[in-house]
Amino acid sequence: MDALVEVSGLTKRYGGTLAVDGVDLTVLPGEVYGFLGPNGAGKTTTLRILTGLIAPTSGNVRVLGGRPGDAGVLGRTGSMIESPAFYPYLSGLDNLRLLAEYAGVSRQRIDEVLELVDLTDRAKDRFSTYSLGMKQRLGVAAALLKDPELVILDEPTNGLDPAGMRDMRRLIRELGTEGRTVLLSSHLLGEVQQICDRVGIINAGRMVAEHNVDELRGEQELVVRAIPREDAQRLLTRFGSVHQYDDTLRVQVDPAKAAEVNRALVEAGIDVSELHTAERALEDIFFELTTAKEKTDVG
Amino acid sequence: MLGSYRAEILKLRKRSAVWVLFGAGLVLSLIFGYLLPYLGYATGDDNPQTDGVPRAEILRGMLPERVVDNTIGGYPIFAGALALVLGAIVIGGEYTWGTLKTILTQRPRRGTILGAQFLALGTMIALWVLGIFAACALCSVGIAAAENGSTSWPGVGDLLQGLAGGWLVLMMWCLAGAVLAVAFRNVALPIGLGVVWILGIETLLAGVVSSLLPSLKWLANALPGTNAGSLVFSVTGMAAGDAPPGVRDAVGGGRALLTLIAYCAVFAVLAAWTTRRRDVT
Structure with a gap:
């Protein structure tokens, strides 16, 4: 099975800081892949590279068989990187309309994704009046607008209340069962354990493990x-x-x-x-792996 | 490209700041082109000891034959500053709101998106020019009717040349604001620097060069504001003595035209080069 995302030896350096250090990562078709790590571990930097927003310092990256940032690749990828960013003076609907214009997506699809994230009733309100959870849901709607094969979501449950988190996780799980491939970053271990098939653990810019969730739990x-x-x-x-x-x-x-x-x-x-x-809880494994790595580094 | 252009137009059309800037330009043009001169005309007399400008001359300046002068006379400085602010808020806003990452992860390439943004700004500037022209034309017709003045209009060629020249001046300043916004990834700093440059530094430099350093006149004549003022001067029927601030015959019209086109090209290329190469963090 050809991987949808193949990353090997990926490095990103900002001046003297090594944000990503030799990361290898593979995401297979149809799986929900959890990219797990503490804040500042290098998750968002890696996802930015995968979406073509930043260029790697070194390493090989293939997304959907092409280079990150290529028009053909972007057209088949939906993403929400870091916090959802939209035009505050426009309504949620208008924000999606203009993204649909960029991406060449029909009006009907806008209605579908609004329905999917339960924002239809507030679609005509200004984005600036949305709660954090609504902004997050609009971000996911925008990521799904192109009906993409690959969905990249960076901490999608941030800012959601418990009910919102539950709904979001269910939605992501459904995306996986629909045959889409989801690459999800999170620092919430329970979240990854609940919704992901495979998990990659990153700490201080380095991948410390990549396994099936069951396999990792041993x-x-x-x-x-x-x-x-x-x-x-x-x-x-x-x-x-x-x-x-x-x-x-x-x-x-x-x-x-x-x-x-x-x-x-x-x-x-x-x-x-x-x-x-x-x-064994993923949490135990995570701390075992990250602590072991830190000890190795010190030693 | 067409989809990106439509998206950019949607953003501009629904952004109130764009219309506030247009309104400010329109109001300034009408105040300085018609309201203040008309008050002077209505309350003044022909005594050269009081104001020195004959009333008939003031009236002539407000009639349809001088509509191009009043439409674009304020472009090199005041409307130019507003156009710079437009470029800075439209491009800089993408950085401050973080929306650049949202639009760059859709389908089009970075160059296409920036091209669509410039095209949409050019369209908006054209609407500004036409809107100000329409308002000035209405005022001039009203004053001609009220004062039994001449209603003869400039020739179509002169009219088009004047409006196109005005558009180029505003577009140049707008692109200056855009390239500063790309450079600083911000809104406030480009506006501050740009407006200080337009309203103060260029005039100061020109003054220093003409009085203390005449050997550097070539440098002063290469500045964007000087060429904007020269282009406006060349496409209007103004006399050097009664031209508004910033409008003067420092260089010929042809040279000013080419210099402004060169500035537009440099600003656009710099913005595109930076946007394509730089990480979006």
């Missing part, structure tokens, strides 16, 4: 709370690697062996007060 673990803990920990190493997390023990073992683990503990005279399976 094997499931057994969570064990038992007393005495030291004896339990010693015994559990027979089943797999054990690490302590707060006052529980995490054992990397097939969850199907839970009964066997429980029996072994009880037979050894260890009191078991809790035993269940747990998936």
Whole structure:
């Protein structure tokens, strides 16, 4: 399957600051790809390069088989980079009308995208009177105006209230199931975990991991709370690697062996007060990866 | 290109600042071209000891035959400053609002979008010129009717030449505002620098050169304001003595025309080159 976005060795330097440092990234057709990283990690700079707004210092970038910023590529890409930017004196409808003029899109499509983001009722109001959430939704409407194959959204749930965030995530998930490819940046781990198929983690300008979300979360673990803990920990190493997390023990073992683990503990005279399976949260993995990288850098 | 042009026209048409600037230019033209001279005409006398300008001469300046003078007489300085502000707010606004990234991620290339913006500005400037001309023409007809003055008009060729010259002067200043906005990615700084240049520095430089450094006259004669004033002077029937500020016969009409075209080309190319090469952050 040919990748829609292929990035290798991408670097962007601003004076003495290396904003993006040798990033490799691949987005496959039809997937929702989460580009995850803390603020200032280099996500927006990378997305700006993908949309042709800034030129890379070095590296290879192919978007939809062409160069970023080419008319043919832009015509098949919808994007919202950083905060949504529109003309404050124009209505939401007029803002979309003029974007439709630039892109050669029909009037009917404007009505469709307004409906899609639930802005039809306020479409004739000035953009300057919109709430942050409405501005964000208009930004997504503008990104979908060209009925694009590839949608690039930079932190699309910023500023939305909980209900707005839920609706936006559902919309993005639907875009993925419709066969569109979505590249979504976020610093919200839960968001990426909920809606993305694959995730790339960037920290301090460098990619630290790129995997399927399930793959990244790795094997499931057994969570064990038992007393005495030291004896339990010693015994559990027979089943797999054990690490302590707060006052529980995490054992990397097939969850199907839970009964066997429980029996072994009880037979050894260890009191078991809790035993269940747990998936590693993306949040844990993110902090493991970014902390490990920082330690490596310091070392 | 046509879609981008339509989009730019939509932006200009719906932006109130564009019409406020046009209104200011129109009102200034009518005040200095008709209202103040008419008050002088109505209240003055022919005594050379009081104001020195015969009433008949004041009236002649307001009749249809001098409509081109009154339409474009203020373009080199006052309307020029307003045109510079127009260029600065239209192009600079894209940077301050961050809308440049929105339009550059649609389909057209950067050069196409900038070309469409300049074309739309040229259209708006043409509307300004025609609007001011229409208002001046109405005033001159009204005054001719009220004072039994002559209603003869300039020839069509003179009229077209005058309006085209006025358009070029305003377009040159508008592109100056646009290129400053691209350079500074801002609205306020280009307006400040541009207006100070038009209203102060050029006049000051011309004065210093003519009184202290006559050997640098070639430099003063190459400045945009000097050539704008010279072009207006050459396409109107003004006498050097009664020309409005900024309008003078420093260089010939042909040379002024070519210099202004060259300034327009340089400003447009500089803006396009910078826009195409620079990162949009």
